[in-house]
Amino acid sequence: MHELPQNLVNGLLLGATYGLIAVGYTIVYGIVQLINFAHGEIFMTGAFGALSVYLGLGSGTSMWITIPLMILGAIVTSTVIAVLTERLAYRPLRNAPRLAPLITAIGVSITLQQLVWGFYPSAKSPRVFPSLPGGPYHIGSILIQSSDIFVLVAAVLSTLFLAYFVRSTRTGRAMQATAQDPDTAKLMGINTDRVIVIAFALGAAFAGIAGVAWGLRYGEIKFDMGFLTGLYAFTAAVLGGIGNIYGAMLGGLVLGLVQNLTAIYIADIPGMSQFSSQSWSSVWAFVILILVLMVRPQGLLGERVADRA
């Protein structure tokens, strides 16, 4: 029989990564109602930023210095790129019909992907990412790599930080206000442009951390890794209820579990043995999305929002 605890842990770890990326989708969507298609690419550039830092430091440096610097590099890269795209591509279209920024987002996504593909040294094929030393650790029957611990710690810390930030800081409350009603927020003296930039930056920082986590876990990064991962992360955001930060995390965890468990347990359903391999897992993730939209379109934690004209 398959090892259920191990699969649960693997699913949760995958889900935590999705959740980190999904936060970016959900914050931005909550405030400007824009699906930022380029967010998956922001995640990817974060991973490449971290790799650049690693390559720049050389191999002699201690892991305790390298890893924080890599995280910093990832956060800086993805944040700078996200803020730049917001400034140059999205802001001029703030009041345009909603199709325009969506199409711009697709353009940004393709552009970023191609920039990395074309101009990052030998990024046309997957680049090897450093791995964490130590491990694997056994906890009962569960096998855990040191990169898994990183993902776990990063996800928990990030969520706690975000919760604190949104609830207890002035900027966080300004974000909530802007999400609820941008016009009134503006009347109350909130600089909504700044709030929007912060939303983009915050989401990008999380995506950068996710990029490092991804690289450490899978050992290699690719220019197009942001596309499908971004799609899953968005699915996670919708699953949890778009606009809801905890929902994004929860959605990520659920999606990670579904992907991991379907890959194994579908085979046990009579007649479905052929549909269980890893290559079908994305199909099941997608089926879940459709089902959620049918049954609970507002997502797991979302509230039914009145249509904003």
Add this chain to the structure above:
Amino acid sequence: MTDTLQLQSEAAARPKPAIPLPTSVARAATAAGAVITAASAFLSWTYSSQFPGDLTVSGYPGGLQWITFAGGLLTLLYTLVGYRVPVLRLLAPGGPEGTTVLLAVGSAVTTWFTLIAISVELGGLANLTGGGWVAGVGSLVAVVGALALPRDGEQTQDAKLRVLLYAGKRPELPPTQPESPWVEVPVVLVTLAVALGIFSYGIDTAYAELFGGFLILTGFTAWALNRSGDFTRLAALMQRNRTTAAVGAFVAAGLFPFTQQGGNAEANANLGVSILIFAATALGLNIVVGLAGLLDLGYVAFLGVGAYTAALVSGAAGAAFHVQFPFWAAALLGAAVSGVFGVLLGAPTLRVRGDYLAIVTLGFGEIFRIVVQNLDGTSGPNVTNGAIGISNVPDLNIFGFDFGSPHSLGWFTIGRFANYFELMLLFTAIIVLVFARSTNSRIGRAWIAIREDETAATAMGINGFRFKLLAFALGATLAGLAGTVFVHVNYSVVPDTFQFAGPTPPNSAFLLAAVVIGGMGTVTGPLVGASLFFLLQAKLSFLHDYQLLLFGLTLILFMRFRPEGIIPNRRRQLEFHEAETAEA
């Protein structure tokens, strides 16, 4: 005191030319420059015949020299309009000056593009002969002269707009009385013939440099004719003679294979039929995106559904079902299956407000590819032969007409791809008809109402969900229909064709770009956009590595500066520029 004030205000109203020269000198310089430019095409431009098109011959133009020649003549023509030659006045209802500037700049750019290409490819300016320099200097003289011409149009203080205004917006012209049909119909036909000629020439350009020059001059000329008001007049004319224009356009398109009879005939016909498939699919997408305002990011999957369905019932050796349907049945089946997928996908997602549809369709596009790849016998049941795809799809044979072999019609030979071109043209006509009829019907108006404001539309009694589903399913059906021809033209179908973004069309991103950049909600927009995109990627193959990058940047820039596309829908244009018009 009052006099000076008046003078000042007059000076403000009448914009100054960019270069201060007496008008007569300016006109003469423009004309002379244009003549020199055109004449230089008859000289030799370079010593070496290494440069494609062989520009070493004196006595007649060759290759890129033809482009320069055409540019010079066009500039001359509009300079003569400025001289108030009686009949020619008709050519520029909106004033000839801005047009002349654009044409002069256009021919200078193509000429210098050629000269630079020669220098770069052959290594240094030393490769240019006197003729090349004459062309370069002549075209610059024309530009200087044109910039010194008195300017038509209004002045603006906005520095950003000033550059654009130099070329100018399309002038607002008073409506004209219709001429007699004996005048109007020939004008329509001549326009279509010219369009066919330009298109055939563009497809037949044998090397990237020639295509580049062709594209530059065509672009500038189109801009210039828009500025001169010719396009406004032509559009009104076409609108009055809608039926003639539509039928004529299809006849002209049908004549396209007859213009391609040389050594490249099959390759060009292949390009032609690929463009048609791409354009027809884009037109189907235009119903979904342009009319109903639903963003479909996995549209190519519906093309794939149609293609796979047709391949499975085509009797191909690799297909899982060993049946061979007649083509009409296969086409209907492909369209129907695709439509069913559209309903299955649309029913759950279209109930939800917001942008979920975009992401669901994006997911569907990816999932379709993955599923088709997995149905290979190992990862799943064998239906589609996995990544290898279904190959050896047999050629069509309709009523004894074999599409696989060339046929002779009088002096003309119609090859395999040309046969399919004519078939696809018929399908395109069907799609255009569906598009046009539904736009002007109750359904089309409902779609537009939903696109503009769904709440208001619902309040008016429109069932939003039902109409959105109809648009989505109809779009899917039409793509499926196009897919059934697609698979026969290409002999085979593989999953990797149906990506979200890839270097070659058709893929969902290119389709969307063809619609958006061509012009949402119009018939001609996606057709123009699709042709442009397809030709660009096919002809400029040296840019292969950067094509997608340029593509992404194009999308961003278009959304920023011209969100209504090349050929705007009037309503859309107003919508996109709401803020500007409101301020003014």
